Amino acid sequence: MKNNKDMPIEEHSGPLMADVARLAGVAISTVSRALANPGRVNEKTRAKIDAAAKQLGYTPNAMARGLRVGKSSTVMIILPGSLYYGVSQVIPQVLQSINKALLQNGYTLMIANLGRDAESERHILDLAFGGTVRGVIILSSKLPEVDGRSLANAGLPIVSMLLDMSDAGVPSVVTNDREAVRDATAEMIGMGHRRFFYIAGPRGNYHDVERHAGALEALRDAGIPQDALSLSGGDLDYHEGFEIGIQAAADFARLEERPTAVIATSDDMAISFVSRIQQTGLRIPGDLSVVSFDGAPVCEFCFPPLSTIEQPFEEMGEIAVARLLDAIGQEGREWEPCVVIRSKLILRESMAPFKS
Amino acid sequence: MKNNKDMPIEEHSGPLMADVARLAGVAISTVSRALANPGRVNEKTRAKIDAAAKQLGYTPNAMARGLRVGKSSTVMIILPGSLYYGVSQVIPQVLQSINKALLQNGYTLMIANLGRDAESERHILDLAFGGTVRGVIILSSKLPEVDGRSLANAGLPIVSMLLDMSDAGVPSVVTNDREAVRDATAEMIGMGHRRFFYIAGPRGNYHDVERHAGALEALRDAGIPQDALSLSGGDLDYHEGFEIGIQAAADFARLEERPTAVIATSDDMAISFVSRIQQTGLRIPGDLSVVSFDGAPVCEFCFPPLSTIEQPFEEMGEIAVARLLDAIGQEGREWEPCVVIRSKLILRESMAPFKS
DNA sequence: CGATTTTTGGCAAACGTTTGCTAAACGAGC
DNA sequence: GCTCGTTTAGCAAACGTTTGCCAAAAATCG
Structure with missing residues (x-):
């Protein structure tokens, strides 16, 4: 004894639209219309169909529907x-x-x-x-x-x-990556800072390009020469932000003319940078001001609390x-x-x- | 002039299996077998079919397949x-x-x-x-x-x-939420701590129940009375961890006999707690040791670097x-x-x- | 009550695959 | 040339919906 020709698998397949139709005593096409088009069917039969569907625990098969209408959701x-x-x-x-x-x-x-x-x-x-x-x-x-x-x-x-x-x-x-960094940098300039340190994300990355440009714009607008901005980073991806900050701290230590303001392209970089910098005895914000990007809530609880540019996710x-x-x-x-x-x-x- | 009876929408629908079959000069069923069952078809025709499919940029329709075989992926x-x-x-x-x-x-x-x-x-x-x-x-x-x-x-x-x-x-x-906290608490006990402060997640939550039990087990194992563990929190969800930590710091300040070791059920709580506690002049770890749960990488860069229980996500x-x-x-x-x-x-x- | 409108029923085709079957084509071995 | 085994063609049903169509039924109205 063998199965019928086409026998898929004996899986639990649940009630079909036909079952609902049978229980509600209506045609299968009416069921379809009742469940999809609200208006095309009389309120009373719609209620009857809904009740039947609920009783059976009917759920329309998304693939069959998707296949027929040619759209998924x-x-x-x-x-x-x-x-x-x-x-x-x-x-x-x-x-x-x-x-x-x-x-x-x-x-x-x-x-x-x-x-x-x-x-x-x-x-x-x-x-x-x-x-x-x-x-x-x-x-x-x-x-x-x-x-x-x-x-x-x-x-x-x-x-x-x-x-x-x-x-x-x-x-x-x-x-507005660019503007936001430009404004933050301008804020730093307004506070009297004239030498800057920029901690970069991966070279060529959209965010890094924009944010870097923003920093430079702020300098230009204030008539400060572009080389007042020292750069660090560029080799690692954002998800390695902590490592970037660590390297940046090392880079920073090697500079002769120390910048007094730091712009980091992510909070991670700022956090690890600050941690390492403080270990060298520098104080923030006494010796060095810091601002970063992303707006992670944890910045509020860092020591000192970190300024950050909050993204409207x-x-x-x-x-x-x-x-x-x-x-x-x-x-x-x-x-x-x-x-x-x-x-x-x-x-x-x-x-x-x-x-x- | 009107559309054929059943006219779905004139969407871009892409090449079908039938198109591949035609181009390759084989039957549609052969195409289906060639793409699914590796073995059931001669290697030479399979290559021909693959080429045709690639040339047309053919992608099988997942819904049709899913509907037929009764399985999604x-x-x-x-x-x-x-x-x-x-x-x-x-x-x-x-x-x-x-x-x-x-x-x-x-x-x-x-x-x-x-x-x-x-x-x-x-x-x-x-x-x-x-x-x-x-x-x-x-x-x-x-x-x-x-x-x-x-x-x-x-x-x-x-x-x-x-x-x-x-x-x-x-x-x-x-x-192993429970054991991990038990071991961490035991570690604290081994360091000489005898009064503990537990910062809790939402009351009744699985993790909180387990971790709290773990802390109590460690006390019991060491013969320390259970009331050596003060509790804070229980009202807020984990995603409000920072707030929990802040409230815990306030609770802590009100205690008469100050615990010397803190167990927080998430890193968030520990971070904001530490931040607030330090503002009151207490020093960590001088006055107070802290450990928390989750293993957020940022803990390494906190001040001081925070001990944490790292989950193997x-x-x-x-x-x-x-x-x-x-x-x-x-x-x-x-x-x-x-x-x-x-x-x-x-x-x-x-x-x-x-x-x- | 007859005419008109609204609502359903029933039918059937279609969506694009998969799959079982039979028969045909093909190549190899005798 | 004949047989056998492998491979493919061709056909058709099936998956569970949606939807157009027409006719039948029911409700509404004058």
């Missing part, structure tokens, strides 16, 4: 290689706000991690071209692209977050989602290519007026 | 309400290791956030019962359950991480995935109900011998 977020930062909760905060906004609109969030390997790129492209996802939020500067297929041609709406990719035609939601996430859903819904709403949400300098004791 | 991770912790990178580290392990096995990670609202529960159950996901990793103490449907009955393999839910029949992967994630995939694959491999991976105490300056 999951959004993919592409995270850069390393999710790990020392102290600032970039990823959790971003995920939290994005997920919340998506949930409210009936979407689900899928995670993809874009490493340097072709395998992870292929995986992402399979998701994009295979109809699994409906839209993409990307936190990486590189669009996945491998043998012919490119995320750009998947026919999916894409929104870039944290990095401005509007030049590449990708709508973006970012913060929550708001950026919400706007990125709104923008993506607009694009999915084909709403004609007009967006500027790159939406900028301002960061906010939080002044704490680590920044103080220069005393000669 | 995405795994859902259920995160507790708040993903945000002050300083320890719990979520990113867990996500990173889980995602990596899943990717290597061809699975994709989907995120679900379990809030207190019924809506988020419903959403999760829809994913589980709707065939979208193939397995679940849960970091929350509560299994989603709403009007009749419960995640426990979805017929899906579930693995709990961080919390031991093996009593509820959910296979678990955890660290990476390893827990890998094992949780291995275990889940075993369950999915129906592998008969035997697991103990609850796998325990040991945490590691990292001794730093914040812990020092008691000096009267």
